[in-house]
Amino acid sequence: MTHYSILDLIPISEGSTAKTAIKNSVRLAQYADQSGFTRYWLAEHHNMPGVASSATAVLIGHIAAATNRIRVGSGGVMLPNHAPLVVAEQFGTLETIYNGRIDLGLGRAPGTDPLTARALRRSMNNQGEHFPDDVVELMGYLAQASGNSVRAVPGEGTEVPIWILGSSLYGAQLAAYLGLPFAFASHFAPDSLEQAVEIYQTTFKPSRQLDKPYFACSINIFASDTDEEATFIKTSHQQGFANVITGKPNFLPKPVEDITAKLEPGLLASVNHALRFAATGGPERIHTELSKLIAKHKPDEVIFNSPIHNAENRLKSFDIARQAIITI
Template sequence: MQLINDRAKKFNGIPLSILDLAMINEGSNAGQSFKNSVDLAQHADKWGYNRFWLAEHHNMPGVASSATSVIIGHVAGATETIRVGAGGIMLPNHAPLVIAEQFGTLDALFPGRIDLGLGRAPGSDQATAFALRRTLQSSGNDFPEQLDELRAYFKHDPTARVRAFPGEGQDIPIWLLGSSDFSARLAAELGLPFSFASHFAPTYMMHALNLYHRNFKPSKDLEKPYTMLGINIIAADTDEKAQWLATSHQQMFLNIRRGITTQFKPPIDDVDAAWSEFEKSAVAELSNWPSTIVGSPETVKKKLEAFMDMTKADECIISSGIFNHEDRLRSYEIVSEMMA
């Protein structure tokens, strides 16, 4: 299983990757979001990032990556060497055969560059989950069985009654993603790489990592544990500008807590006017997470080193919730300048 792009650069010996939600900015549209995603991926390819992942979400006016495999193919076709994949596909939303065929097709088009990260959450609310599945009998509870079925389609088995073409016999890295200990335990049991969503659920991060490392069983796919952690980084040339840019991410976090779905908001000058004292404390908690880093190059470097020292991660995948595309490019460029 190839996990690292041969041309990837590293920060203190650790490869860095990008998680993109193809955010739809307020007043913009999905078409522009996809253009921005492609432009970012092309820059990331040149800057030495290891992989570029897109995540499946539904019924969210600010997220355009719902047809995840389609946009993965679009990005992979516009780049040269960077690994492109799903971070992730929410497997309970799909028939495993369909995912095997889709990613078998992607791997046939872009050999050795496609990753398949899998999650068991719906990536939406219950009503949307029902609209996707037509039944709620398929849930995260049967995720291990769905995973077994999916993995079987990638094996060469001439005796199987149902086979995936493309898909059969193709070596596509499968990752398990999670924000709790469920996927950590399963990834350890199966000997698969594990990515934890510490960029939005840091509370259980160390617990999940310890479980994964303690219970890991070597497999034909992976000889030793491999972890990738999500991290928010909003970098700018000064701490002050980075803090201002981060108000877009803070508004998104606040709206999620309020149960409101909107397009991605521009930065605001008076952020305290946007929330109550209780909400302000919640946003302050977000800002204090070790997995959320906002600041100048010096600040980002110091905090990123501290995060890696604390977690001993094998890789970090960066989400940068920044409204203006040029500012988002600059944020990732700042981090790339720290990589050797």
């Protein structure tokens, strides 16, 4: 059976608050903890009114404290925004408290707009091109004592599992070279998925952390009791993604009956193209669509992304997906 997990940006729905969004995510994580999900990941984003996951390490600790079994981690931390030592100390501390349950997924994008990226940047000379060196530096801080004059305390010797996240061939190449697990962001950028996975699997070099390739892909899930209801609740994400790509991020919108009346044809086509790696429908259709995606791409793990306006509908969507995948 394919492992299954959750990606959460802690969406703040239109008419709600960040506090309520975080409470809803804690409840979702507790459900996942009790229902066989492998991991619960939170993604770093900034300057987005509808996303409450900016302080990612803080939220990982909050979710881990509210759960017992499930792995909790970053999907991911945007490393260009941070000094590797600080990340090592944060995640080393989390691993020290929640031993054996913490993941550290790393991305090389800033996770925001250019202006906010400038405000976040620890050094204006440190752009994404330094990402490989920063990853290696971070791995060194989390490794066993090496006699270095700079040490991560806590952190040193915890060997927190590191993942490389990506939406292009670059991340696949780096993950393969370093012998790390690789998660592809197919939930919003699926164009290079097949080529990236082939590169990763064929060029993978075993490492201390991993002896063979381990590949996860993220899938948008909009599941409900009927196909029609699922199509309806999906419109929130379609509108929200349209706002992001047009430079107008906002709260996660309420769903609409007719998305074609809300988004002009060219924009809707772009949104649907980017979000096409998805399963949408009632239980039977979700099972069929997930089965096809898993059979085609053969991931070791799927990571469900389900940004739905109503918290109850969101939890139901994940549960229908869970029930589908355990029978595939």
